[in-house]
Amino acid sequence: MKLMLGALLLAAALGLPPFLGAAWQNALNTMLIASLYALAFNLLAGQAGLLSFGHAAYFGVGSFAVLHLMLATEDGLAFPTPLLPLAGAAAGLVAGLVAGWFSTMRSGVYFALVTLAIAELFHSFAPHLKELFGGESGISGMRMPWGDVMFGTVLEVYYLTLAWVLVCGLLLWGYTRTPFGRLTLAIRDNEQRVRFMGYDAHLAKTVIFAVSAMFTGVAGALQAVSNETANYAVFGAHVSSQVVLFTYVGGATLFLGPVFGAVAFSLFAFLVSDLTRSWLFYQGLIFVLVMLYAPTGIGGAVTQWLHQPRARIRAQLAGPALWVAFGGLGITCGVVFLTEAVSVLFGLDYANLKRGAETLPDFALMGLNWAPLSPLTWGLPLGILAGGIFALRRGVRRLADTEPTSDTNATKEGLTA
Known part of the structure; x- marks a missing residue:
């Protein structure tokens, strides 16, 4: 049943977009990026129990890394356009290792505050570091052709994003089935017991943080490839808070739960933002109601019913x-x-x-x-x-x-x- 449902969704994701307008294709692209961002965040928050309030830092690092690579390809560097998000993955991994080492020295609310402070440091310094982040105007680059694909239409970018999201989603799912994935759940449930068993909990949490940041960097890279630009606003608190809403409204206790939240909120923003200026208020109200009456999220409520x-x-x-x-x-x-x-x-x-x-x-x-x-x-x-x-x-x-x-x-x- 699950395989059949997955096959139907994949067939729809592959076959439906060519029959939609550019606006809907762009909205679907946004949903895919938000879904990968939420899955990467949930690896840290839902599976490891480490709630980060500053994941925008690694989303933004991935965006700017791929834009620098795009500028290099414009200058003649022979690098395949479909592999551009690898730059975001590498940048997110390095930033996650460094930031994760310091952040995971603390736990609970102190960990969350440290992650928030790191993201705010990026947000504050980015406008002043013009060589890295382009100042207040940011950096812009162009998608170069690769083979017979020009990457000049929204549909071509959508299929590139879909491929990366599917691959990253499968890798994240495979991670949960590994012994280290089980250790991640053990750290969430009882970190002290993990230490007594002889594991280095700090090192393990650093690795988990880095893996989450790596996939977050891929999501940021995909957004930069799609928009062909980014500025310091990508490090803003709203980018960090969005993924928290996606994850907990969708269901942090399920692997695909955050996808429900990402798709729901992305679709809500696409449909409602043009109708009223109060759409952010409604989004926050939905979050409050879900937390009050369905704390397991949309995915948890549906799963309990089924x-x-x-x-x-x-x-x-x-x-x-x-x-x-x-x-x-x-x-x-x-x-x-x-x-x-x-x-x-x-x-x-x-x-x-x-x-x-x-x-x-x-x-x-x-x-x-x-x-x-x-x-x-x-x-x-x-x-x-x-x-x-x-x-x-x-x-x-x-x-x-x-x-x-x-x-x-x-x-x-x-x-x-």
């Missing part, structure tokens, strides 16, 4: 799932209306509209005109929001009352690796 041992238990979960769905819909409608209404009322356009008016003028939203002082304008969305919260809480309580069997618990424990 691996119920009997159809009867699935039938028991159907009712609570409908309550959760209706609650989520009600909360979405209420929050979206209130957010967009406040955005309109405090926006510059409405400020210009109400100048000279004796009363507050009506505002247009969702195809209708609304009176700012009318009880209906605020009572309707608040009522829908309250109903959504009630339905969601009821559904969550009913889901909690449906206890999985011991077989289900055993299945879940086997999947957490």
